[in-house]
Amino acid sequence: MKIVTVGTGMAAAEFVETLRQGGFTGEIVMFSDEPYAPYSPCVIPFFLAGEPLRHVFWKGEDFYTRHGVTARLSEKVVEVDPARRLVRTERGVTESYDRLFYAAGASSWFPQTDWLDTYGVHGFKTLGDMEAIDDQIRQEGVARAVVFGGGFIGTDAALALRHRGLQVTLVHRNNRLLSQMTDLDGGNFATRKLAEKSGLDIRLQTRVADILREDGRLKGVELTDGTRIETSLLVVATGVTPNSAPLTGGNGGIAVAEDLLIDPLICVAGDVAVTRHAVDGRQGLHATAPNALQQARVAARRLLGEEVSFNGSINTNVLRKHLDFPVISAGRFEGEAVTFERGDLFRRVYLLEDRINGYMLVGDIRLSGYLYDLYLSQKTVGKDIRGMLADTRGDWYYRSVMGLAPAGATIS
């Protein structure tokens, strides 16, 4: 059996490794529009922040040879022909398959694509983006950068550049950073603390209206509030779109059920897959590494003949980059809110029928795994939750086992 993967990202690499570890000895061909060994998108900002490039290759630089894979790199797959079992690339190369693993990921979305023609304007999604930014900083000694977009990727970018020593202005159209993974209070808290701790210059409810260029090079940006900022480096992180076009013709992602199949021979996983949420059941793009990895493992084990299925994705995420100040969230911010706030710590849980419907933890990682477990299992929490959120010693669980009241101040 010949297996072809579209993509060499986290899902595809995990898929291939699981197959080989499970004893699959058949032919494997991997396609990527990039020229690299599989790398981790979560790690690449650290390369930009000054750490060695080799660390981004999370499964080793020798991945293809070690696993006996034919790598077709810098070959962008533009068409999948399920009838003839073929994939075709932009350059006209075709490859046949017996089984196709489609994990083409997502691409940066730019408000104005012509900005990219200007030297100094970058996306923040691929290792190529990181190398281009790194090159520019090295060659020009860039001291000041503007990041447009304050979601997860934009904030990640701003913190990485800040860690590298640049002065960074982070421009975000919403009223708080990380607006998808926080509610208003939690987001405001996180934004304020991140600004204090990182020294980022954060401009909210503002957008980059236009860029200023000279001889094809970036000279500055103009914001919607009229401010002009001189800079030769602009990172645009205003969103991503799934690379579903070769399979569906559109860019809305590809919906799959528990078998992850869209036809008996084509499996879809990773950031391009639209999957069911494991807790609330809603279909959506749940583009995080743990979801992609789990989908890949399930797909591989199914191919190896095991009877497993994908139990659904979870929209949990954590931003903890270069600062000991994590922002964690999961679920939906609807229901009865229970909040604990003290100093650098903000914790909020949303309850629905006495079960956790969503939560946010800002400033401290402790408790997050326990809440995650309660959220996933949908156990009832009762009034325990108040003592739990107020626990700053890490002994809440043990006190409750002993039948003792929580140590700290409880919240009403």
Add this chain to the structure above:
Amino acid sequence: MKKIFVDYRKCVACKSCETACAVAHHPGGSLYGLVGDRKTQVNVRVLGVEHEAFPVSCRHCDPAACLAACPAGALRRDGHTGAVVLNPEYCKACAMCAMVCPFDAISFKVVHRSPFGRETAFKCDLCHEDLKEGKVPACVTACHSGALIFCEAEPLRARRAVEHLKVYLLGEGGEPPLFAHYRELRRKAFARRRESDS
């Protein structure tokens, strides 16, 4: 695979396990090296809750949520010992692992093994290198009261089940009288302390 099991009723909160762990994971390998050293790594923590003490650490779950979540290739399972082992070279301290660990067994700080002078995750490694030489984890060796034991799960479970059944049916065995006495004294001491505090 052998694991570390905790009988918290036997823990006297002496913290020998913490000290032994710190020494075992210190490049100096001696108690004196720990003095004033901020990079000291302690992978087990004795959590004092009133009169009880709970030595808490990584349970090397299988399957392990942290292992499934790591996006950096920094966590792996040691084939020989079953330990979930962290490679600080590859760890970016992104906290994806800690986010899903139900036992808060993963922490972050600059330890001696952290490259680049910044924080990495650190956790119990089951002293897996020493296990290959036939040793047992440093914390278990150090435990004087029998609160920490290193053994296979199933025989331990079976033995405990028989012991509990004996206590339940025959009233035999159970806590040795001296032990029960010691625990009762400690409980009372803490109750007095609580009263004088309030």
